Amino acid sequence: MKTALLASLLLVASAALRAERVLIDFGASATPTEDNATATWNNIDEKNQHRLTNLNLIDAKGGKSGLLLSVVAPFNGANSNGVKTEAAGYPASAVADSLYANVEPFGGKENVRPVLKLSGLKPGVRYVLTFFASRLGAGGDNRTTRYTLEGAETSFVELNAANNNSRSVSTPPLVSAPDGTLLIRITPGPDNNNANHFTYLGVLEIKPAP
Numbered sequence: 001m002k003t004a005l006l007a008s009l010l011l012v013a014s015a016a017l018r019a020e021r022v023l024i025d026f027g028a029s030a031t032p033t034e035d036n037a038t039a040t041w042n043n044i045d046e047k048n049q050h051r052l053t054n055l056n057l058i059d060a061k062g063g064k065s066g067l068l069l070s071v072v073a074p075f076n077g078a079n080s081n082g083v084k085t086e087a088a089g090y091p092a093s094a095v096a097d098s099l100y101a102n103v104e105p106f107g108g109k110e111n112v113r114p115v116l117k118l119s120g121l122k123p124g125v126r127y128v129l130t131f132f133a134s135r136l137g138a139g140g141d142n143r144t145t146r147y148t149l150e151g152a153e154t155s156f157v158e159l160n161a162a163n164n165n166s167r168s169v170s171t172p173p174l175v176s177a178p179d180g181t182l183l184i185r186i187t188p189g190p191d192n193n194n195a196n197h198f199t200y201l202g203v204l205e206i207k208p209a210p
Helices: 002-018
Strands: 022-027 042-045 055-058 064-073 077-079 098-101 115-119 126-132 144-150 154-160 182-188 199-201 203-208
Touching: 022 055, 022 064, 022 098, 042 055, 042 064, 126 144, 126 154, 144 199, 182 199
Parallel strands: 022 042
Antiparallel strands: 022 203, 055 064, 064 115, 077 098, 098 199, 115 182, 126 203, 144 154, 144 182
16 A cells, blocks of 8 residues: 555655646737747737637747646736736737736726636646736736635735836646646736736746745
């Protein structure tokens, strides 16, 4: 029994060591982040989000990550007013735009609260998720977005996208639900004082915890 348990633990640890990070650019369809010598990217835009179910995510080295992404509840549209240079370690094409949502009526939509679903995560393996979003020209607004993670446990992190040109936010190591899924709910943080309560997501990075 002990030998079998040890073998199982070693298998999980080995899988975590082999896994590569996954990079996702959320933004305008006109400005995707292209694969380059540094990393391979997945692109989610204002168009393909509406038909996105169980997208096979490619890892940063161009291999199959084994992770799937579904947009359970979509964003309103794309924002192209982010920082125009490399930021938080991500290329300009990834950080210069984002997908946005709103609670109050805007662009013919209201009470937009996006939900993403990750599946294919290895139960028992801890993952760190990093979020980046930027909305320049936001005046004195606070446009804090809360990213709520629902896996084995529920937690959240927050990021103020207003006039952000460098800061990202990362979760502590997280474990998926027993079925290998993790839900990400995107809502305004309590400090968000924008009249429309805009929220944003520009980059999502997923990697096994060290």
